[in-house]
Amino acid sequence: MAKDKKPRRPKAETPKGFRDYFGAEVAERNHMLGQIAEVYHLYGYDPLETSAVETVEALGKFLPDVDRPNEGVFAWEEDGDWLALRYDLTAPLARVAAQFRNDLPNPYRRYAMGPVWRNEKPGPGRYRQFYQCDADTVGAPSVAADAEICSMLSDTLERVGIPRGDYLVRINNRKVLNGVLEAVGLNPAEDQATADAVLRTIDKFDKVGADGVRQLLTTGRKDQSGAFIDGVGLGDAVADTVLAFMQAKGADAAATIASLREVVAGSPTGATGVDELEQIGALLAAQGYGPDRTEIDPSVVRGLGYYTGPVFEAELTFEIMDAKGRPQQFGSVAGGGRYDDLVKRFTGQAVPATGVSIGVDRLLAALRAKGRMDGIAQGPVIVTVMDRNRMADYQAMVGELRNAGIRAEVYLGNPKNFGNQLKYADKRLSPVAVIEGEDEAARGVVQVKDLVLGAKIAESASLEEWKSQPAQREIPRGDLVAEIRKMLRQEG
Amino acid sequence: MAKDKKPRRPKAETPKGFRDYFGAEVAERNHMLGQIAEVYHLYGYDPLETSAVETVEALGKFLPDVDRPNEGVFAWEEDGDWLALRYDLTAPLARVAAQFRNDLPNPYRRYAMGPVWRNEKPGPGRYRQFYQCDADTVGAPSVAADAEICSMLSDTLERVGIPRGDYLVRINNRKVLNGVLEAVGLNPAEDQATADAVLRTIDKFDKVGADGVRQLLTTGRKDQSGAFIDGVGLGDAVADTVLAFMQAKGADAAATIASLREVVAGSPTGATGVDELEQIGALLAAQGYGPDRTEIDPSVVRGLGYYTGPVFEAELTFEIMDAKGRPQQFGSVAGGGRYDDLVKRFTGQAVPATGVSIGVDRLLAALRAKGRMDGIAQGPVIVTVMDRNRMADYQAMVGELRNAGIRAEVYLGNPKNFGNQLKYADKRLSPVAVIEGEDEAARGVVQVKDLVLGAKIAESASLEEWKSQPAQREIPRGDLVAEIRKMLRQEG
Numbered sequence: 013m014a015k016d017k018k019p020r021r022p023k024a025e026t027p028k029g030f031r032d033y034f035g036a037e038v039a040e041r042n043h044m045l046g047q048i049a050e051v052y053h054l055y056g057y058d059p060l061e062t063s064a065v066e067t068v069e070a071l072g073k074f075l076p077d078v079d080r081p082n083e084g085v086f087a088w089e090e091d092g093d094w095l096a097l098r099y100d101l102t103a104p105l106a107r108v109a110a111q112f113r114n115d116l117p118n119p120y121r122r123y124a125m126g127p128v129w130r131n132e133k134p135g136p137g138r139y140r141q142f143y144q145c146d147a148d149t150v151g152a153p154s155v156a157a158d159a160e161i162c163s164m165l166s167d168t169l170e171r172v173g174i175p176r177g178d179y180l181v182r183i184n185n186r187k188v189l190n191g192v193l194e195a196v197g198l199n200p201a202e203d204q205a206t207a208d209a210v211l212r213t214i215d216k217f218d219k220v221g222a223d224g225v226r227q228l229l230t231t232g233r234k235d236q237s238g239a240f241i242d243g244v245g246l247g248d249a250v251a252d253t254v255l256a257f258m259q260a261k262g263a264d265a266a267a268t269i270a271s272l273r274e275v276v277a278g279s280p281t282g283a284t285g286v287d288e289l290e291q292i293g294a295l296l297a298a299q300g301y302g303p304d305r306t307e308i309d310p311s312v313v314r315g316l317g318y319y320t321g322p323v324f325e326a327e328l329t330f331e332i333m334d335a336k337g338r339p340q341q342f343g344s345v346a347g348g349g350r351y352d353d354l355v356k357r358f359t360g361q362a363v364p365a366t367g368v369s370i371g372v373d374r375l376l377a378a379l380r381a382k383g384r385m386d387g388i389a390q391g392p393v394i395v396t397v398m399d400r401n402r403m404a405d406y407q408a409m410v411g412e413l414r415n416a417g418i419r420a421e422v423y424l425g426n427p428k429n430f431g432n433q434l435k436y437a438d439k440r441l442s443p444v445a446v447i448e449g450e451d452e453a454a455r456g457v458v459q460v461k462d463l464v465l466g467a468k469i470a471e472s473a474s475l476e477e478w479k480s481q482p483a484q485r486e487i488p489r490g491d492l493v494a495e496i497r498k499m500l501r502q503e504g
Numbered sequence: 505m506a507k508d509k510k511p512r513r514p515k516a517e518t519p520k521g522f523r524d525y526f527g528a529e530v531a532e533r534n535h536m537l538g539q540i541a542e543v544y545h546l547y548g549y550d551p552l553e554t555s556a557v558e559t560v561e562a563l564g565k566f567l568p569d570v571d572r573p574n575e576g577v578f579a580w581e582e583d584g585d586w587l588a589l590r591y592d593l594t595a596p597l598a599r600v601a602a603q604f605r606n607d608l609p610n611p612y613r614r615y616a617m618g619p620v621w622r623n624e625k626p627g628p629g630r631y632r633q634f635y636q637c638d639a640d641t642v643g644a645p646s647v648a649a650d651a652e653i654c655s656m657l658s659d660t661l662e663r664v665g666i667p668r669g670d671y672l673v674r675i676n677n678r679k680v681l682n683g684v685l686e687a688v689g690l691n692p693a694e695d696q697a698t699a700d701a702v703l704r705t706i707d708k709f710d711k712v713g714a715d716g717v718r719q720l721l722t723t724g725r726k727d728q729s730g731a732f733i734d735g736v737g738l739g740d741a742v743a744d745t746v747l748a749f750m751q752a753k754g755a756d757a758a759a760t761i762a763s764l765r766e767v768v769a770g771s772p773t774g775a776t777g778v779d780e781l782e783q784i785g786a787l788l789a790a791q792g793y794g795p796d797r798t799e800i801d802p803s804v805v806r807g808l809g810y811y812t813g814p815v816f817e818a819e820l821t822f823e824i825m826d827a828k829g830r831p832q833q834f835g836s837v838a839g840g841g842r843y844d845d846l847v848k849r850f851t852g853q854a855v856p857a858t859g860v861s862i863g864v865d866r867l868l869a870a871l872r873a874k875g876r877m878d879g880i881a882q883g884p885v886i887v888t889v890m891d892r893n894r895m896a897d898y899q900a901m902v903g904e905l906r907n908a909g910i911r912a913e914v915y916l917g918n919p920k921n922f923g924n925q926l927k928y929a930d931k932r933l934s935p936v937a938v939i940e941g942e943d944e945a946a947r948g949v950v951q952v953k954d955l956v957l958g959a960k961i962a963e964s965a966s967l968e969e970w971k972s973q974p975a976q977r978e979i980p981r982g983d984l985v986a987e988i989r990k991m992l993r994q995e996g
């Protein structure tokens with residue numbers, strides 16, 4: 013006989029590393045993404061929404077040695093094909109640019125906003141699903157396309173509420189770095205491994221400083237824990253040249269360009285790279301995106317191996333307090349560059365492309381730190397229920413308020429305990445509660461309770477102030493909309 | 505020796521059943537969802553964004569007999585847990601309502617918009633990823649919550665552009681159907697299988713008519729292909745009562761309610777159901793949502809088994825032409841109802857809930873059919889490149905246009921072939937092209953080419969008209985923004 017097993021209840025939990033976003037969090041992000049989309053739209057970029065699911069083959073993360081794709085993505089087998097959730101918005105763009113190359117306008121300017129998924133170990137503030145927000149131009153070989161991305165990035169930051177002076181778009185060029193390596197006798201095209209190692213090393217400049225980078229480029233370095241990190245094995249003269257490149261920023265763009273020309277002397281790739289930087293700088297300056305908003309900065313590296321030309325990064329230059337109350341620079345909120353080889357994977361033909369990705373969560377955090385998101389998500393006016401039989405009257409009140417564009421709702425829980433209704437209003441961050449009992453209804457009036465003022469008074473007011481500034485007052489029923497509009501205006 | 509294998513290129517393809525959405529498609533959907541969110545916000549609903557990935561356990565689709573979850577979802581094993589892409593927005597809401605029951609306001613009004621995934625066989629117009637847009641109230645037992653959903657649905661349809669008279673929110677109640685079954689001696693609580701079979705059968709009313717439903721409820725029916733469909737096995741008198749219920753709609757709400765009372769006579773469940781319908785009707789009427797917008801209609805069934813009380817459906821009542829040019833009713837674009845048992849799966853305690861889901865693709869199709877989406881996604885003004893060295897000037901022009909809020913871009917492809925630039929403008933649906941060569945620059949003028957007018961003239965104009973209405977004209981460089989604004993206004 014089968015055992016009489018009590019069915020186990022499912023656990024109400026998100027999978028490990030995933031989370032839910034509530035109310036204001038969603039509203040604030042949508043608000044910001046909407047503003048970004050406005051700027052991208054003005055610049056002629058078209059939205060593209062690819063599906064969350066791609067073939068593993070198209071994403072290009074398949075490891076041939078195992079029967080399961082790379083652990084970095086969420087993947088599964090479906091009718092013999094391996095499918096996966098996209099891990100960024102660039103790989104799907106490359107697939108689209110190849111798949112629809114005969115139908116899309118050329119150049120193709122597109123923007124994309126949406127979640128991506130990473131099958132990585134979650135940590136504090138690190139989730140396995142998060143938003144990306146990208147803009148790219150595919151098919152434009154000219155550096156005018158790179159300059160456009162930089163000016164658009166600048167406009168975007170100002171549009172969402174980062175004032176000029178609080179950010180800087182810093183620009184470098186991979187070709188200059190390759191030129192530096194060429195100038196010292198390496199060939200980055202043939203020795204990609206060394207070029208990548210140099211890239212990874214100079215990306216640590218902020219952390220280990222010039223001396224640390226010099227040690228890591230040459231014979232190696234003992235880190236703080238005492239562990240020894242192997243060096244890249246370059247000679248001292250070569251390491252000096254690389255460091256000279258990173259520190260080539262001069263007093264102005266012309267001085268920087270001049271220093272860079274010296275560092276890459278003798279390398280055709282390097283010369284091309286410096287020319288491109290000069291052109292980007294000139295285009296931006298001519299449009300008014302001068303040194304208060306953009307700058308050539310040879311210390312910008314951008315980790316990704318796939319960049320082939322100009323790279324850029326938007327840095328917020330104001331300070332915020334860290335968890336321990338110490339001021340620190342906010343840092344990078346967006347980055348990108350030119351990648352001319354991604355579409356080639358599919359078609360065999362190189363297609364020039366350049367683009368930028370905004371760190372949605374970081375930029376949101378910055379806007380919150382600057383108080384730019386205050387009031388995006390105001391709670392509704394709550395019409396309380398004193399008398400269950402008068403529900404139609406209460407519904408009529410919220411109807412009038414909504415018609416006037418005021419967010420409003422009737423309390424729909426059990427109305428017996430009035431205190432619960434006010435607690436609910438509190439949880440909803442309601443600015444105003446409306447109260448109409450039998451007595452008020454008979455006299456044609458309602459009570460309006462200013463919950464924002466009420467909270468302030470409860471916090472700090474003396475008895476005198478309490479009396480002179482009553483948070484609750486009686487108004488004619490006919491004045492409901494006008495009075496509440498006035499109260500909201502005072503608070504907004 | 506290893507063979508020298510040429511690496512195979514990946515296929516640039518979406519997985520089977522998935523698709524990409526471009527430009528206007530994305531813009532139109534976002535525009536509509538933004539308007540819907542405005543109405544939901546006004547009603548006090550808060551956005552909720554859950555992750556795309558849930559545990560299979562929380563979704564509740566796991567079949568215990570197989571080592572792989574239900575084929576209806578995309579699922580995979582991760583560190584011993586089965587994860588899956590959500591197949592709707594209601595299951596994640598039930599999980600959230602259980603997981604955060606101590607923190608959320610009660611009642612909890614939330615809306616959610618986003619993609620869901622179904623591992624089903626794709627077909628024409630049927631994709632494995634599509635949008636849903638839901639609003640639900642969790643924790644409100646009163647039918648005032650159901651009435652609110654109906655009035656909000658009505659407001660939403662008008663907000664997105666379906667005029668009053670072109671839609672109807674039809675309301676029924678599962679309790680009335682259960683009452684009908686009770687009235688004829690069945691017990692739906694004990695014989696769920698029969699109740700479900702009746703539900704599925706009467707859902708076919710539109711297809712097979714009253715006689716067909718009668719046959720299917722009793723002894724069975726031969727369909728058009730000659731195949732015999734087994735009947736539910738009810739007696740004739742029972743079938744008559746069910747049909748009387750479905751056809752109980754009277755000349756007005758009062759008449760419908762009176763008919764329903766007769767049909768469910770003797771059933772307490774049925775009586776409660778009719779009372780609820782009467783209350784919903786009264787609340788809606790008091791708020792002005794009368795018979796021109798809402799109606800009690802006993803023929804509304806809504807397939808899903810989990811509804812426990814009021815059910816509703818928004819139908820568009822205007823005709824559109826089908827693929828063969830025949831007029832047909834547009835039909836249902838949204839539906840929902842009360843489901844009091846979904847959260848119970850997790851907590852063991854019944855939690856009242858009611859909500860609505862809008863068919864995003866169907867509503868979009870309706871708005872496109874009504875011409876409501878025209879002009880949402882206008883192409884950019886294209887500044888052509890006649891002289892590569894004047895790129896900064898061209899960039900200055902688009903900068904001025906954008907500052908005036910006009911979507912504009914410089915052509916960034918290879919500028920050698922001017923015809924290609926105009927073809928590009930055509931593909932972008934550009935309203936205006938700007939042309940400035942060396943000669944124009946020297947004289948301080950630019951050429952503006954009205955591409956919309958140009959297309960019209962090319963289609964239909966006589967030589968006389970061509971001459972009197974030139975699509976291309978010369979204007980002072982300083983008038984660029986003002987002139988283009990004028991041209992766009994004429995076309996908008």
